[in-house]
Amino acid sequence: MEPAVSLRGLTKRFGEKVAVAAIDLDVPAGSFFGLVGPNGAGKSTTLKMATGLLRPDAGGAWIDGTDVWADPIGTKSRIGVLPEDLRLFERLTGAELLAYNGLLRGMDPDTVAVRSEELLLVLGLTEARDKLVVDYSHGMRKKVALACALVHAPRVLFLDEPFEAIDPVSVRSIQDVLRRHTAGGGTIVFSSHVMDVVERLCDMVAVVNEGSIVAVGPTSTIRAGRRLEDAFVDLVGASVSADGRLTWLGPDELRHDLRPPVAGEHGS
Amino acid sequence: MTALFARLKLRLLLNGIGSDRQRSLLFFAACGFGLFMAMAGFVSLLSARFDPARGDNVVVVLFSGLFAGWAIVPLLGFGVDETLDVTRLSLLPIPRRRLVRGLFVASLIGIAPVCTALAISGAIPGFATTAWATVVTVAAIALELTLCVLVSRAMTTLLSSLLRSRRGKDLSTVLLVLIAVTIAVSMQFAREPLLAISELRDSPLIDAMAWTPPGALGTAIAAARDGAVKMPIAALATAALTSLGLVLVWAVALGHMAVRADAGTEGTRAGSKGLFPLGLTWLPRNRVGAVAAKEARYLWRDPRQRANLLILVVFGLAFALFPAVAGGIENPDAVLFAAGTVWLLGIQGLNQFGYDGPAIWANVVAGGDPAHDLVGKNIVYAVFGLGIVLTAAVILAALTGAWELAPVAVLIAAGALGVAFAVGNVVSVLAPFPVGGLGDNAYGTKNSGQGCAIAFMSGAAVLCIGVLWLPIASIVMAGQTWWRPALGLAGLFAPLYGGLVWWAGWRLSSELVRRRLPEIVAALDLSAHG
Incomplete structure (x- = not known):
């Protein structure tokens, strides 16, 4: 079967730094695919290039066999995106934001209205539907952004850190919606560094480090009997230990008063 | 220090x-x-x-x-x-x-x-x-x-x-x-x-x-x-x-x-029934309409844009009304000054994606034709700008009694706006820059000293708009100096000419915007590359 998402030689440099180094990846249709890696590994950059938000320096991306960069309109109608930084049109209300996104995608206004209400209800946002998004909490913003990504029933969902910095109740309702999506045959690609969520949800995992994929396969194979977090640390390498360093964070030093002199101060 | x-x-x-x-x-x-x-x-x-x-x-x-x-x-x-x-x-x-x-x-x-x-x-x-x-x-x-x-x-x-x-x-x-x-x-x-x-x-x-x-x-x-x-x-x-x-x-x-943190707008329940504000319910329920409706909502709800709106209205009206008031009302051609209120709006149109900022990704990832976004934005600003012109024209006509010039002023303004948006659309696509949020100085550009560079680019665009306005301006001047009916002619010519220039500009900017989407996102989201 054709993979839902396929990346070939995807590369991006920012100045001297190679953010993504010729990544090849196939995401099987209907899978719940986790992209894990340390901060700055290139996960978000990869997702941006796969969704047509960032032009790759080399390589390409295909959604259901359609070239993202050759046929942007065709591919974008099949995907939904939840970006990490949640830059939304926050002076719209939740309901207006959903209507806006639906109409942008050329949907029928009545369908948009029906689906919006249902999404708001399931995600627990009905109360807040007429509140400006700028006044939403972080978790509510994630949920309304997810609703926007889902309103056109995309076949592939790209989620960048969907569970970061949100409360367990919101995590639960988002997970329910995502499970519903994969159960219906949808594909989800999501990046995260919350390992236990990935372990619980994903049937496939790719570990990204320094712009390259260091391991990819079914979650159970990557884990190899350990916790995913341990497997992850083994794969990307542990950081420098603090043992014997940072002695100035000891109890003696922290007692010192470090207030700068204010009275009679002179600027240099 | x-x-x-x-x-x-x-x-x-x-x-x-x-x-x-x-x-x-x-x-x-x-x-x-x-x-x-x-x-x-x-x-x-x-x-x-x-x-x-x-x-x-x-x-x-x-x-x-x-x-x-x-x-x-x-x-x-x-x-x-x-x-x-x-x-x-x-x-x-x-x-x-x-x-x-x-x-x-x-x-x-x-x-x-x-x-x-x-x-x-x-x-x-x-x-x-x-x-x-x-x-x-x-x-x-x-x-x-x-x-x-x-x-x-x-x-x-x-x-x-x-x-x-x-x-x-x-x-x-x-x-x-x-x-x-x-x-x-x-x-x-x-x-x-x-x-x-x-x-x-x-x-x-x-x-x-x-x-x-x-x-x-x-x-x-x-x-x-x-x-x-x-x-x-x-x-x-x-x-x-x-x-x-x-x-x-x-x-x-x-x-x-x-x-102080951003105060938020708690309590300002939008109280709206949907995306399309009152007075703009005639907009089509498609991408053009959605973008236009969003822009209209933002004009008032975004404090930064509301400030701009007020400044535009006040400056625009001041520009039109003060010369007439100061110079006495004897000159009926003062009504034509009403058309001049669009010049500030023309400048605003040079960075149409600026207020979208990093949120622009939503439009990009939605697929569809981004050229429609420009149309939506142009519609709202045209409605709003011509509203100011109409107000100024009515006031001036009431003062001077030259009511026959009021529609001429509005038509000239429509043409002038068409020209300004034509250039504005192209510049907006070629050199978009984010307009500061409210996290810090609402008027700040954190472009690391790029303010002047932006002003330079805008200056060049304003010059271009000025040159393209010349045909309209010369007919108006001809009407004022030696052949009165030319004023009526200007009223007919301006919208046609402005429409034509707008269309040409839109075609060009459409081609550009379809090719430059990732670049526009990058320009508006300065944090994108860390």
Whole structure:
């Protein structure tokens, strides 16, 4: 079967730094695919290039066999995106934001209205539907952004850190919606560094480090009997230990008063 | 500490230049343009040496004009250079006095302040003929530069903190209108006989400028050359006091900004039934309509855009109405001034994606034709702009009785807007830049000293719009001077011509926007690449 998402030689440099180094990846249709890696590994950059938000320096991306960069309109109608930084049109209300996104995608206004209400209800946002998004909490913003990504029933969902910095109740309702999506045959690609969520949800995992994929396969194979977090640390390498360093964070030093002199101060 | 701020600013500026070829190019182009303007200012002041009578006027106009420019230009959307973001410094234990001093010195580093300093230093060779004149001239130059930098910082910081205050939602609206009205009126009528020194001058406007603190500095320079003592001292003292006042305003606003969070709009339930606001329910329920409806909502709900809207309305109406009122109502052609209210809107149209900022990704990822977004934006601004023109035209027609010219004014304005949007659409796609959020200075551009580069690009676009407006303008002028029916002809010609130019511009920008989506996202989301 054709993979839902396929990346070939995807590369991006920012100045001297190679953010993504010729990544090849196939995401099987209907899978719940986790992209894990340390901060700055290139996960978000990869997702941006796969969704047509960032032009790759080399390589390409295909959604259901359609070239993202050759046929942007065709591919974008099949995907939904939840970006990490949640830059939304926050002076719209939740309901207006959903209507806006639906109409942008050329949907029928009545369908948009029906689906919006249902999404708001399931995600627990009905109360807040007429509140400006700028006044939403972080978790509510994630949920309304997810609703926007889902309103056109995309076949592939790209989620960048969907569970970061949100409360367990919101995590639960988002997970329910995502499970519903994969159960219906949808594909989800999501990046995260919350390992236990990935372990619980994903049937496939790719570990990204320094712009390259260091391991990819079914979650159970990557884990190899350990916790995913341990497997992850083994794969990307542990950081420098603090043992014997940072002695100035000891109890003696922290007692010192470090207030700068204010009275009679002179600027240099 | 102050030196540290200066070094930090310089480092940020240099890092900004080095990071990206297009930005560096724009930066150097802006440097070239700034230097050219600076030299023009320098030479015009220098020439006072040989033509003192004219020089006296030049120095007054230049000094007050530069001050007005520094006060107003950032508000019109170019922003002040907020390379040093106050909110980032608020966690550091820096007393406010040091902060203000440091930020002030940092503000002196950049293209605009350096070019301003260069331009006005032409007064030294131009006027400093004696030791006393030299002392006054140098002091006046230093004070003028201080006034310019301080007024732009104080204005923008004050307005953005007003916009953020919790109570401020309604209060700030009123205050903004007041400030805008004051600026607009003082631009037209500033006449304040502070001193009873009589000078022979041709223009009452220059006369008026001479009484403003920056203008008085110009007068002081000329008076010191002529041997006067009291007047220059009074002018220098007034300017120093004004600077002090501006510092106080700025410091207080800065203090508020550092500790107050964005107030939020809790309680302002949109109370709306859907995306499409009242009065715009006729918009089509598609991408064009959705973008237009969103823009319309943002015009009022986004504090930054609401401020702009008010400034646009007030300036636009002031531009149209004051000449008519000031020049007496006998000239019925004054109704045509109503069409002139679109010029500010034309400038606003040069950065149509600016207010979208990083949220623009939603439009990109939605697929569909992004060229439709431009149409949606153009529709809203046209409806809004023509609304102002219509208002101005009706008022002027009521004053002059020349009702037959009111529709002509609106039609001419429609054509002029078409032209402006044609250029604006192309420039918006080629050189989009994010308009600062409210996290810090609402009028700040954190483009690492790119403010001038943006202004340069916009200046070129404005020039282009001006050239394209010539055919309409020449028919109007023909109608005013020798063949009256040409005015009617202009009313017919302008919309057709404007529509044609708009269509051509839209075709071009459509091609460009479809190809440049990732680049537009990158330009609007400065955090994208860390």
